[in-house]
Amino acid sequence: MASIISIHSFRGGTGKSNIAANLAYVLAQRGRRVGIIDTDVQSPGVHAIFGLRGDSFSRALNDYLLGRAPISEAVYPLGDGSRTGHEYLAGLPLFLIPSSIHASEIAQVLHEGYDVGLLNDGFYTLIDALALDVLIIDTHPGLNEETLMSIAVSDSLCVILRPDEQDYQGTAVTVDIARKLDVPGMVLVANKVPSRVSKDELSAQLEKEFTVPVAGVLYLSEDVAENGSRHVFSAVYPNHAFTRTIEALADRLTGKT
Amino acid sequence: MPSLFDHINRELNDDDSKGITPLELAELPADQRQIMLAMLRDQAGQQDGVARAFLIDKWVGRVADVDGTLNQLVHMGLLIMMGETPNERYRVNLRHKRGSNAGFGLWSVLSDRVPKDRLT
Numbered sequence: 001m002a003s004i005i006s007i008h009s010f011r012g013g014t015g016k017s018n019i020a021a022n023l024a025y026v027l028a029q030r031g032r033r034v035g036i037i038d039t040d041v042q043s044p045g046v047h048a049i050f051g052l053r054g055d056s057f058s059r060a061l062n063d064y065l066l067g068r069a070p071i072s073e074a075v076y077p078l079g080d081g082s083r084t085g086h087e088y089l090a091g092l093p094l095f096l097i098p099s100s101i102h103a104s105e106i107a108q109v110l111h112e113g114y115d116v117g118l119l120n121d122g123f124y125t126l127i128d129a130l131a132l133d134v135l136i137i138d139t140h141p142g143l144n145e146e147t148l149m150s151i152a153v154s155d156s157l158c159v160i161l162r163p164d165e166q167d168y169q170g171t172a173v174t175v176d177i178a179r180k181l182d183v184p185g186m187v188l189v190a191n192k193v194p195s196r197v198s199k200d201e202l203s204a205q206l207e208k209e210f211t212v213p214v215a216g217v218l219y220l221s222e223d224v225a226e227n228g229s230r231h232v233f234s235a236v237y238p239n240h241a242f243t244r245t246i247e248a249l250a251d252r253l254t255g256k257t
Numbered sequence: 258m259p260s261l262f263d264h265i266n267r268e269l270n271d272d273d274s275k276g277i278t279p280l281e282l283a284e285l286p287a288d289q290r291q292i293m294l295a296m297l298r299d300q301a302g303q304q305d306g307v308a309r310a311f312l313i314d315k316w317v318g319r320v321a322d323v324d325g326t327l328n329q330l331v332h333m334g335l336l337i338m339m340g341e342t343p344n345e346r347y348r349v350n351l352r353h354k355r356g357s358n359a360g361f362g363l364w365s366v367l368s369d370r371v372p373k374d375r376l377t
Contacts, residue, residue: 001300033339110356111356112356113353113354113355113356114353114354115351115353115354116278116279116351116352116353117348117349117350117351120297120303120351121303121304122313124300124303125303127290127300128300144278145278145279145280145354146354148279148280148282148283149279149351150281151279152282152294152297152298153297153298165312177280177283179281180283180284180290181282181283181294182291182294237349
């Protein structure tokens, strides 16, 4: 059985897409067949981390949701070695389903709405057609219908937050909804944590506050900032503390620990 | 007297209010919610629905009245029933996501401006 992992944060700018992309890469490198779908239709971006430009893909999740194409036409095999500068992806069983970055395409989905059931069907069609072991869903921040649908069908939910009061309050809302939706596994990941903050103390504080296990603490990193979503960070810096934490997160979310 | 067109038009427009949103799903009573979530997560049942016999077998002893709960969910319009007794199958009836109230002209104008703005 494939497992569905949603990566979510209540607020934007937490590093959600970056963590989703790196998690997908680490799992694919271990030989898992991994799909990563960008359901952030309003503000898509994960494709950039894998070296795709917005004008380089002709089909996207938008086309499927609007009934213009089967979801299989919006799948981009990242392991085909076609992206210059991203040769480290070559040969990996990693598949991306991007959302369109074109204003008119985003507008059309927002304007017309879509059948939410179609999104759910799409997840399972992808799992079946690509024989996936893991489907990672990069969600839209906050709580909208596609996000709630993603959370509802997930085996695991990874909530990203920064050590910030606004993030804490929003995370409380997400955790509350996820509990009502009976998500089997839920973890927190603290990102962009200042270096003077103790990892153990922060984890203890978050676990007490939300009664959800903390699966990783990622410190604010100039290396990650400098990478600027141009590459999959874990591929470029395999021995970096960030990469080690993503590897531990992958273990946790796939039941290895 | 309303015409056939009025009737059909009203039915079509009413479609947006039928079914359930994921947020409403979270607020259902525990028995109903468990069954609905299990159906959403059932990979095999996504295309043709989940068989009644399978659901009863799976939930008997865990949900007080599986048969009654299924009937309630169908009656509330939250489950779509397919097939005939004794081979009924069910699918979750998810509500269509409503579009934005902003006029499409607004989006078109924005869309047209983006490439021009990038060039300047």
